[in-house]
Amino acid sequence: MTLIKSISGIRGTIGGVAGDTLNPLDIVKFTSAYASFIARRHEGDGHPKVVVGRDARISGEMVRSIVCGTLMGMGFDVVDLGMATTPTTELAVRHHNADGGIIITASHNPKQWNALKLLNADGEFLTAADGAEVLDMAAREAFEYADVDHLGSYTADDDFDSCHIDDVLALQLVNVEAVKDRHFRVCVDAINSVGSIILPRLLDKLGVEYTILNAEPTGQFAHNPEPLEKNLHDIMNKVKEGGYDLGIVVDPDVDRLAFISEDGTMFGEEYTLVSVADYVLSHTPGNTVSNLSSTRALRDVTLHHGGTYHASAVGEVNVTTKMKDVDAVIGGEGNGGVIYPESHYGRDALVGIALFLSLLAERGVSLTQLRSTLPEYYMAKNRIDLTPDTDIDAILDKVKAMYADEQVTDIDGVKIDFADKWVHLRKSNTEPIIRVYSEAATTEEADAIGKEIMQVVEQMV
Structure with missing residues (x-):
C-alpha cells in the first residue's frame, strides 16, 4: 500500500494503516492543511469558499464526504459538484468566485487509488512553492477548526456540466455548424467514470452520432484506465468493425484524450496536442509549449506556422507557467493533454474533442489522412x-x-x-x-x- 505526498497533492491506495495509505485520518489532515493555506489568502468578509468535484471511483463518495465535512469544520463554505471532470471543477472555481478547489481523483491510476488535487483561486494547480507550504502545514498540523457559530455551509451544484459544455461551444474556433454538417459517427470509451456523464451531452450539442463503451459511472474500470494502445484493443476493434469515423478515449477524470483512427489504429497519444495545435495555429498564429518529454512534432508544426516553440519541465503547472511567460496560444503535454488558454489553463478533453472535430470538419479529412500531414516521429x-x-x-x-x-x-x-x-x-x-x-x-x-x-x-x- 502506498501514500505519496507531493507538491501537487496527496495520493495513495485506499485502506490500511494511517500514514501509509490514503485513509480518513490522512484525508482530514491534508484537507485541513490546504484549508489553512487558503484561509491565509482569503480576502473580504464571509467564509472562504472551496469547490469540490470527484470522478466516479469506488472510494470517491467516502473521500468526498470527509473532504466536505473537514472544510466545513474549518469554517469554509463548500460547493459540491458531485461527480465532475477535472476541467469542469477547474472552471467551476472561477465561476463560483471560490478561493480554491479540491479534485478527488487519481487520474489514470487503477481503481484502488485516489487522490486530492489542489487548486488555487484561478482554478489552476498550486505552484511548487504553494504546494510545499501545504505539505509543511500538514507535517506540523498547523491548523485550527471553527467553533460552532462559524462552521461553513454546504451547497450542491450538480449541473455545472452544462456551464462547462456551453463554455466549450462558445470558443471561437469550435465550429459547431461545420461539425454538425459532417455527421460524424464516433465510438467513445468512457472507462465507467465521469466521461460517461458529460461526453454524451457535449456530443449531442455537436450533432454527433455516438456509441458509448463502458458507459456507467460506477468506478469499476473495464480495463487499465491509462489511455495507451495496450489498454484499448476493445475500442480499436469496435471502431474498425463498426464503420465509425473515429474513436474517442478519455481517462477517469477526463483531462487526457486519445483518438482512434477510422481503420482501428491509434492516432497517437502524442499527436492529440500536435493536431489540435496545428488547427489553432492555422487560425491564430503564436507560440506553443509542451514538456520536455513530448514529441518534437509540436515544435515543427509551430515553426511551420511562424511561431516559437518552448519546452517546460514535466508537470501541468510547469507547462501552464511557461505558457503564461511566453503568451502561448496553445500548449499541453504529450500524454493527450490539451491546454487552451482561451478556455482556461488546464488540460481539458472536452476542449480537445471540440477543436479536433472542428479541424476534421473544416478540412474534410479522415484521421488517417490528417495523420499523414503531420511530422512523423x-x-x-x-x-x-x-x-x-x-x-x-x-x-x-x-x-x-x-x-x-x-x-x-x-x-x-x-x-x-x-x-x-x-x-x-x-x-x-x-x-x-x-x-x-x-x-x-x-x-x-x-x-x-x-x-x-x-x-x-x-x-x-
Whole structure:
C-alpha cells in the first residue's frame, strides 16, 4: 500500500494503516492543511469558499464526504459538484468566485487509488512553492477548526456540466455548424467514470452520432484506465468493425484524450496536442509549449506556422507557467493533454474533442489522412533501475558533461537534443530509477539511441 505526498497533492491506495495509505485520518489532515493555506489568502468578509468535484471511483463518495465535512469544520463554505471532470471543477472555481478547489481523483491510476488535487483561486494547480507550504502545514498540523457559530455551509451544484459544455461551444474556433454538417459517427470509451456523464451531452450539442463503451459511472474500470494502445484493443476493434469515423478515449477524470483512427489504429497519444495545435495555429498564429518529454512534432508544426516553440519541465503547472511567460496560444503535454488558454489553463478533453472535430470538419479529412500531414516521429520509453543509495543527480551531471557539444536542457533532468532525435533522462520522485524517453524518425532509431544512453549511464554506476 502506498501514500505519496507531493507538491501537487496527496495520493495513495485506499485502506490500511494511517500514514501509509490514503485513509480518513490522512484525508482530514491534508484537507485541513490546504484549508489553512487558503484561509491565509482569503480576502473580504464571509467564509472562504472551496469547490469540490470527484470522478466516479469506488472510494470517491467516502473521500468526498470527509473532504466536505473537514472544510466545513474549518469554517469554509463548500460547493459540491458531485461527480465532475477535472476541467469542469477547474472552471467551476472561477465561476463560483471560490478561493480554491479540491479534485478527488487519481487520474489514470487503477481503481484502488485516489487522490486530492489542489487548486488555487484561478482554478489552476498550486505552484511548487504553494504546494510545499501545504505539505509543511500538514507535517506540523498547523491548523485550527471553527467553533460552532462559524462552521461553513454546504451547497450542491450538480449541473455545472452544462456551464462547462456551453463554455466549450462558445470558443471561437469550435465550429459547431461545420461539425454538425459532417455527421460524424464516433465510438467513445468512457472507462465507467465521469466521461460517461458529460461526453454524451457535449456530443449531442455537436450533432454527433455516438456509441458509448463502458458507459456507467460506477468506478469499476473495464480495463487499465491509462489511455495507451495496450489498454484499448476493445475500442480499436469496435471502431474498425463498426464503420465509425473515429474513436474517442478519455481517462477517469477526463483531462487526457486519445483518438482512434477510422481503420482501428491509434492516432497517437502524442499527436492529440500536435493536431489540435496545428488547427489553432492555422487560425491564430503564436507560440506553443509542451514538456520536455513530448514529441518534437509540436515544435515543427509551430515553426511551420511562424511561431516559437518552448519546452517546460514535466508537470501541468510547469507547462501552464511557461505558457503564461511566453503568451502561448496553445500548449499541453504529450500524454493527450490539451491546454487552451482561451478556455482556461488546464488540460481539458472536452476542449480537445471540440477543436479536433472542428479541424476534421473544416478540412474534410479522415484521421488517417490528417495523420499523414503531420511530422512523423516515434518514441521509446525505458527505465534504468538503480539502488536507493545511488547518487542519481551526480550521474545526470556526468551525462550532461559528456554531451556538452549537443543541445542540452537541464531544467528537468537532462535532455539531449541531437539533429534528428532526442533523449530525455529524468529521475523518479518516488523510486530509485531514471526514466529514459527517446524519439527519432523510426521506432528502431528511438529505441537504439535510448539504449545507447542507458549503457553510458550503467557504466557510471
